[in-house]
Amino acid sequence: MKAIVITRGGAPEALQIREIEPPPLLPGHARVTLRAAGLNHRDLWQRIGYPGPEPMILGSDGAGTVEAVGADDDRAWVGQEVVINPSLYWGDREDAPGPNYQVLGNPTFGTYAESVTVPVENVAPKPAHLDFVQAAAFPLAGLTAWRALFGQGALQPGQTVLLPGIGSGVAGFALAFAKIAGARAIVTSSSQDKLEKAKAQGADFAADYTDDRWEQQVRDYAAPAGIDLVIDHSGEKTLPAGVRLVRPGGRVVFLGVTTGERLELGLRETYFKQVHLVGTMMGSPREFLALCRFIELHRYTPQVNHVYPMEEVAAAHALMEAGGQYGKIVLTI
Numbered sequence: 001m002k003a004i005v006i007t008r009g010g011a012p013e014a015l016q017i018r019e020i021e022p023p024p025l026l027p028g029h030a031r032v033t034l035r036a037a038g039l040n041h042r043d044l045w046q047r048i049g050y051p052g053p054e055p056m057i058l059g060s061d062g063a064g065t066v067e068a069v070g071a072d073d074d075r076a077w078v079g080q081e082v083v084i085n086p087s088l089y090w091g092d093r094e095d096a097p098g099p100n101y102q103v104l105g106n107p108t109f110g111t112y113a114e115s116v117t118v119p120v121e122n123v124a125p126k127p128a129h130l131d132f133v134q135a136a137a138f139p140l141a142g143l144t145a146w147r148a149l150f151g152q153g154a155l156q157p158g159q160t161v162l163l164p165g166i167g168s169g170v171a172g173f174a175l176a177f178a179k180i181a182g183a184r185a186i187v188t189s190s191s192q193d194k195l196e197k198a199k200a201q202g203a204d205f206a207a208d209y210t211d212d213r214w215e216q217q218v219r220d221y222a223a224p225a226g227i228d229l230v231i232d233h234s235g236e237k238t239l240p241a242g243v244r245l246v247r248p249g250g251r252v253v254f255l256g257v258t259t260g261e262r263l264e265l266g267l268r269e270t271y272f273k274q275v276h277l278v279g280t281m282m283g284s285p286r287e288f289l290a291l292c293r294f295i296e297l298h299r300y301t302p303q304v305n306h307v308y309p310m311e312e313v314a315a316a317h318a319l320m321e322a323g324g325q326y327g328k329i330v331l332t333i
């Protein structure tokens with residue numbers, strides 16, 4: 001199969017198209033002919049840090065058609081249009097993944113290829129109203145936002161969620177899902193343009209976090225009920241403000257360390273307010289199915305900003321690296 005491979009870490013040009021033998025199709029697995037592959041920031045970090053020299057196929061998000069399965073029991077999947085859940089080997093528990101947990105796209109061959117082989121539990125019927133490009137845009141970031149909001153975050157209709165750094169893919173999905181679920185959403189960004197786009201998408205209040213007054217503006221807007229949930233994806237520079245802003249007994253769900261991973265946190269304030277500080281990581285197969293049903297029921301369409309043919313993967317990576325997108329970048333295969 002034709003695939004975009006990487007054999008050493010480096011600049012976007014380190015990604016090259018090659019013929020690669022697909023992995024063997026074992027029982028319990030499905031091989032999916034891919035039509036589109038979505039990009040995530042994870043792909044950039046994998047590319048930059050890849051030690052080589054073995055060829056690796058990056059990519060966690062993909063959509064296509066099941067071409068073959070490894071066991072007769074699963075043959076009903078053959079020919080079905082599917083979307084791939086990149087959370088591999090999650091295990092049976094809902095509260096946390098098991099010891100074999102992996103994210104698709106290193107060490108397992110990923111979706112920047114003509115086909116991908118995944119466990120059958122990692123394919124789900126493609127929401128019928130989405131085309132392959134739209135379907136390949138939501139799995140990783142959408143699943144992360146879903147679990148953060150409704151699983152770890154326990155968000156209820158009528159409650160208020162704060163989403164700092166709305167330019168992030170995960171935050172963008174969280175905004176869309178929170179609004180569909182009937183919650184009030186407050187966003188922050190360093191970009192006026194992104195603040196305007198978020199308001200057009202339904203954000204109830206938008207603040208510029210480069211303005212020293214942003215925290216007070218958010219507090220004033222949320223009063224008197226306050227903020228029930230904060231979803232923090234950037235870590236060191238944002239999480240302490242989330243703890244200060246959340247209401248007593250509220251939740252701060254955190255999932256990333258874009259601005260660093262060392263924290264100075266007022267512990268007395270945190271326990272006195274009885275804040276729930278909860279980590280989260282993508283989601284389970286059950287949550288992925290629930291997300292797909294939610295997307296189909298509400299006819300939600302992910303925002304795709306840039307589509308590149310797979311041959312132009314270096315340009316797609318360069319765009320993401322420059323932070324030039326609002327919405328997802330997708331490769332057509």
Ligand SMILES: NC(=O)c1ccc[n+]([C@@H]2O[C@H](COP(=O)([O-])OP(=O)(O)OC[C@H]3O[C@@H](n4cnc5c(N)ncnc54)[C@H](OP(=O)(O)O)[C@@H]3O)[C@@H](O)[C@H]2O)c1
Pocket residue numbers: 040041042140141144164165166167168169170171188189190191194209233234237238255256257258259280281282323
């Ligand atoms: N745990 C998981 O399962 C999981 C899954 C997916 C991603 N992640 C992590 O989540 C993080 C976000 O990933 P992503 O791909 O969604 O987005 P991303 O593109 O990495 O997010 C970048 C955004 O972070 C915001 N940001 C940067 N500094 C900030 C600050 N000081 N205050 C507030 N916002 C700030 C900026 O928002 P503005 O442009 O609006 O200013 C920027 O656009 C990454 O660290 C990633 O590793 C974790």
